[in-house]
Amino acid sequence: MQFKDKLSKINLIIIHHVPNFKWVQDTFAKIYLRIKIKMLRTNILLILIVISLISLSSCEKKENEVPDNLEKFGILGNWRLQALTINGITDMIVHYDTLEFTTGNNIDDQKGDFRRVGSGYETIGQFEIDTDSTILFSYNSKQRLYNFRISNNALTFDYFDEGVEYIEDWSKVE
Numbered sequence: 001m002q003f004k005d006k007l008s009k010i011n012l013i014i015i016h017h018v019p020n021f022k023w024v025q026d027t028f029a030k031i032y033l034r035i036k037i038k039m040l041r042t043n044i045l046l047i048l049i050v051i052s053l054i055s056l057s058s059c060e061k062k063e064n065e066v067p068d069n070l071e072k073f074g075i076l077g078n079w080r081l082q083a084l085t086i087n088g089i090t091d092m093i094v095h096y097d098t099l100e101f102t103t104g105n106n107i108d109d110q111k112g113d114f115r116r117v118g119s120g121y122e123t124i125g126q127f128e129i130d131t132d133s134t135i136l137f138s139y140n141s142k143q144r145l146y147n148f149r150i151s152n153n154a155l156t157f158d159y160f161d162e163g164v165e166y167i168e169d170w171s172k173v174e
Helices: 003-017 021-057 069-073
Strands: 077-086 098-103 111-118 121-129 134-139 142-151 154-161 164-173
Touching: none
Parallel strands: none
Antiparallel strands: 077 098, 077 164, 098 111, 111 121, 121 134, 134 142, 142 154, 154 164
């Protein structure tokens, strides 16, 4: 039996036996209201505690994550080709080539994966940074060693292919 039903039974008993019924009825109503307010406050407090616990437990701790060795070079991420220089002559073409570097499976090495996409081609392979200034690309059973420099979100590759010097200037895409 609910509290409200009990209160109604008490009211019926009081109506027949108590001469000052209005005062008793007001007192019971006030008690009932106070109990309801306390229950509401308790429920709100419990809901806030549960929400707080959920939000605190869902926070990720970045402190425990160990960064990949490749992060120190600043090469990870997406790049867009800005200019291509062949034997000292820079083309004036607007390039749409993109290059994406991602980490590999082992965070302790200096190897990762790359994907280069341009007009009519896509090259997917692996790369390894040999020193602070050389990078080895492996793709389609080929290996190419490039010199590279990174500064202020700009990446430059220079390399020779069949006696021709190439310089590629890339900018970081945010």
